[in-house]
Amino acid sequence: MNSRKSFIAISALLIAAITLSVAAFGSSQDQDGVQAATVEINDKGFEPSTLKLKAGAPAKVTFVRKTDETCAKEVVLKDYKIERKLPLNEPVMVEFTPRKGEFVFACGMNMVKGKLIVE
Ligand SMILES: [Cu+2]
Numbered sequence: 001m002n003s004r005k006s007f008i009a010i011s012a013l014l015i016a017a018i019t020l021s022v023a024a025f026g027s028s029q030d031q032d033g034v035q036a037a038t039v040e041i042n043d044k045g046f047e048p049s050t051l052k053l054k055a056g057a058p059a060k061v062t063f064v065r066k067t068d069e070t071c072a073k074e075v076v077l078k079d080y081k082i083e084r085k086l087p088l089n090e091p092v093m094v095e096f097t098p099r100k101g102e103f104v105f106a107c108g109m110n111m112v113k114g115k116l117i118v119e
Contacts, residue, residue: 033057035098039105039114041065041072041086046105046114055100055118062093072107077116079103 027037035057040047041064053059063075065086074085080096080103098118106113 027051027053027059029054029057035059036062038062038064038091041067041070041075041112043067043069045070045072045112049114050117051105051114052117052119053098055098058095058097060093060095062091064089064091070107070112071109072112074108075105076108076110077103077105083108 027035029035035053037051037053037059039051039061051061053061063084063086065073065088068088072086074083075092075094076083077094077096079101080098082094082096084092084094086092098116100118103116103118104110104113105116
């Protein structure tokens with residue numbers, strides 16, 4: 001294998017690894033240290049239902065509601081005093097700096113829930 005081919009192979013592996021870790025935990029971090037994640041609201045509820053973030057780094061979490069079939073038409077992250085309406089198919093970004101611990105994000109009635117794990 002020449003070096004160009006192995007470079008391509010290694011790059012492909014790296015990209016696959018990054019894609020997998022983003023898919024598993026729903027978040028990624030850019031060069032400024034801002035963490036970004038997207039949570040979809042579909043007929044299964046919040047997806048991913050468990051979101052992992054790092055403590056102390058600013059986070060931008062985008063919620064996109066894709067269904068009218070559940071009661072999750074808003075998202076509440078009580079511990080961070082965040083409460084936002086989620087218009088259908090309109091991404092809503094919430095910004096906060098997570099602190100260590102486990103938190104719940106939920107619909108307005110606290111029925112549809114997701115978990116935020118901050119390490
Ligand atoms: Cu609800």
